[in-house]
Amino acid sequence: MCESVIRLKNINFSYGNRQILKNVHLDIKRGMFMGLVGPNGGGKTTLIKIILGLLKPDKGSIHLLNQPMEHFKDWNRIGFVSQKANTFNKGFPATVFEVVSMGLTAKIGYFKFFKKHHKQKVLSAIKQVGMEKYTYQNIGDLSGGQQQRVFIARALVSDPELLILDEPTVGIDYKNVEHFYELLHDLNKNNQLTLLLVTHDTGVMTKYATNIACLNNSLHFHGNSDEYTALSTEQLSQIYGHPVQAVVHDHD
Numbered sequence: 477m478c479e480s481v482i483r484l485k486n487i488n489f490s491y492g493n494r495q496i497l498k499n500v501h502l503d504i505k506r507g508m509f510m511g512l513v514g515p516n517g518g519g520k521t522t523l524i525k526i527i528l529g530l531l532k533p534d535k536g537s538i539h540l541l542n543q544p545m546e547h548f549k550d551w552n553r554i555g556f557v558s559q560k561a562n563t564f565n566k567g568f569p570a571t572v573f574e575v576v577s578m579g580l581t582a583k584i585g586y587f588k589f590f591k592k593h594h595k596q597k598v599l600s601a602i603k604q605v606g607m608e609k610y611t612y613q614n615i616g617d618l619s620g621g622q623q624q625r626v627f628i629a630r631a632l633v634s635d636p637e638l639l640i641l642d643e644p645t646v647g648i649d650y651k652n653v654e655h656f657y658e659l660l661h662d663l664n665k666n667n668q669l670t671l672l673l674v675t676h677d678t679g680v681m682t683k684y685a686t687n688i689a690c691l692n693n694s695l696h697f698h699g700n701s702d703e704y705t706a707l708s709t710e711q712l713s714q715i716y717g718h719p720v721q722a723v724v725h726d727h728d
């Protein structure tokens with residue numbers, strides 16, 4: 477585990493004159509499952525937008541897959557699943573197959589012919605997330621947890637090396653959240669997919685993430701999940717800037 481997939485150095489960012497990120501350093505190595513946690517408004521989504529090139533930092537440098545951000549063009553090597561993905565309503569007129577196919581358009585272009593091997597890729601991504609039974613069902617008829625699996629399949633279909641997820645379990649019930657983390661764990665371990673996950677599910681996440689970073693404008697903690705779970709309630713409260721009750725699941 478030595479090659480950096482994301483390397484952030486001294487990132488500073490402000491909205492107007494309100495500083496949101498201060499001297500953020502973060503090094504995510506290939507094969508890590510990094511959980512990014514922190515209080516509301518701590519700057520997690522802002523940092524993800526900076527990594528995705530949607531916002532430009534005031535200061536600092538970003539390397540993605542060993543390339544400086546200014547020259548980075550391999551966006552199909554990075555997948556993204558947002559918290560807003562699971563908002564399809566009943567009756568939305570697209571099947572699981574069609575939604576997952578959209579993940580290939582960046583690679584093959586809108587008007588290029590969809591070949592047989594593309595179809596195979598889509599079917600295999602759907603299978604990877606355990607949704608093959610629903611391939612030709614409308615996405616709007618699925619539960620929030622199932623829809624999020626479909627969005628993961630859409631991100632996986634272009635074979636990314638890094639998957640970034642911003643609060644993907646919002647609105648998913650507890651039992652399905654656990655299954656969702658099992659899927660992420662499986663993709664990380666068996667497919668060597670590097671993961672960066674923004675979440676408030678600190679309990680369940682610590683069971684699966686290899687590393688945890690806590691962002692509260694600056695990075696207040698960065699270590700492996702054992703180091704995070706060993707933090708006392710007082711230390712956690714200090715990191716979060718308000719009282720925190722630790723909820724930690726056993727590793728089994």
Ligand SMILES: Nc1ncnc2c1ncn2[C@@H]1O[C@H](COP(=O)(O)OP(=O)(O)OP(=O)(O)O)[C@@H](O)[C@H]1O
Pocket residue numbers: 491496514515516517518519520521522523
């Ligand atoms: N476009 C914007 N313009 C001005 N301020 C913004 C904008 N987007 C976010 N903010 C503010 O920046 C701060 C950081 O927001 P951000 O969404 O990055 O935090 P977060 O850690 O992801 O929070 P949460 O856990 O609640 O999702 C918040 O106070 C937010 O209100």
